[in-house]
Amino acid sequence: MPRVDVLGECPIVRSFRVDQVAGMFDLELAEKARVEFSAELPAADEDWRIGAIVGPSGSGKSSIARAAFGRQLYRPGRWPRQKAVIDGFGEGLSVKQIVPMLTAVGFSSPPAWVKPYHVLSNGEQFRCDLARALLGGGKLVAFDEFTSVVDRTVAKIGSAAVAKAIRKGRVESRFVAVTCHYDVLEWLQPDWTLDLTSGRLARGCLRRPPIELTIAPVHRSAWSLFRRHHYLSGSISGTAYAFAAFWGDRPVGFAAWVNQAVSTSRQGRRRLHRIVVLPDFQGVGIGGRTCERPSRIFGSASGSGGPIPTRSAKRPG
Secondary structure, three states: OOEEEEEEEEEOOOOHHHHHHHHHOOOOOOOEEEEEEEEEOOOOOOOOOEEEEEOOOOOOHHHHHHHHHHHHEEOOOOOOOOOOHHHOOOOOOOHHHHHHHHHHOOOOOHHHHOOOHHHOOHHHHHHHHHHHHHHHOOOEEEEOOOOOOOOHHHHHHHHHHHHHHHHOOOOOOEEEEEEOOHHHHHHHOOOEEEEOOOOEEEEOOOOOOOOOOEEEEEOHHHHHHOHHHOOOOOOOOOOOEEEEEEEOOEEEEEEEEEEOOOOHHHOOOEEEEEEEEOHHHOOOOHHHHHHHHHHHHHOOOOOOOOOOOOOOOOOOO
């Protein structure tokens, strides 16, 4: 295993206040302040896809990552304010390269792709940074301050989405998350974790917690929470039967079904009309699960499933 040793130095500029603080707290002042960090990391030829460097602020995460990975360490940079996100990836990439990567990291929202980066939510911006890092990183990408600026639920879903994309081969790069947040580890499921609190390198994937959803019938008016994220139209049929997916009390997905205009031999069937998962929760299979229960009730567009039960859509609770 390669060992990474880092020596950090910075000058101490003496002043009246600096001397006062030194006197108050019995500090021993030198010309330079020094700090040393040391850690073991997996070898480049070992079989792994995802790694994590974790520890509290000041533990040396960024210093070790910079020493180990150099220019492969990605720090979120500026995005053009007057351009759409889709135009913020540089001139060397085509739409056919950018769109699959945005989708791979769980940001499948064309209406948001045409907006500037600065108007997006923190979670959407995080996915854009992930996509840009992975598109420009080559065979290995180390991502500093991973999930530091997003809601912790969004951080977990984003971690699971990028892990899923890498494991399934939709992203070819190895990925190393550098973070102070331990709560994402079981969602990211790294092959190895360097914990700088203990200095220990551990191998083996953690098991991802289950995503427990409640799929319930809702009134069509619930579409107002989701319509701006739909890529085709913001409208919905006045005869649609609507269902929503809830993570706890939080609505995260929506599916609507309408009557299927087919021959009389297949009357009583319905087809999928609208399906939307909120951007912060994309990339982990919520869309499919949102359709699962209604499809068993109504039958799919291909005609599978049973006859329609007579029921009214209503808001849960």
